[in-house]
Amino acid sequence: MANDQVDRTVVSQGPARAAGQATARVTQLPATDPTGEAAQVAESLQATLVELIDLSLHAKQAHWNLVGPSFKPIHLLLDELTDQYRDWYDEVAERLAAIGVSADGRIATVSAGTPLEPLPAGQLRDQDVLAFFDARVTLVADRVRARLDPIGAHDLLSQHLLLSIVLGLDDQCLTLGAYRSGST
């Protein structure tokens, strides 16, 4: 074991173990600390990860608290959106791993880093939910779109991933607009 790992070894703080029972040990692995081009790529991917996780949480919150005459189709639509956000943020997190950087999807990180305004607590009217999502999905699409050129200068595969997410978010905006206008 490397010296820097030995120094960070933490012994479990749980109840005392019976005599002879192995003590659980948790080893703090070295933090990934990208520099240069990898740091710039990682920053864009991590920001996108946070935004997509928060969008998925928004979609479930709205799915559970939706009310109104269009409950059924929008209830189902919100789960479709959730599935897409989960697929996308999983790909983003795994791209971070592929470039040697640890993804940070902890709720405290998401809460501190998200640009999205929280949804109101309690019941949410169907037309309000469509407006909330139209605004939030448009915001995230624009933020990810702005990362395409900078990330493409360093990593074409990450750019390709973010491009596919922008296309998906734009498609969600079209769908939300169609629901808002009553054309679905």
Ligand SMILES: [Fe+2]
């Ligand atoms: Fe459900």
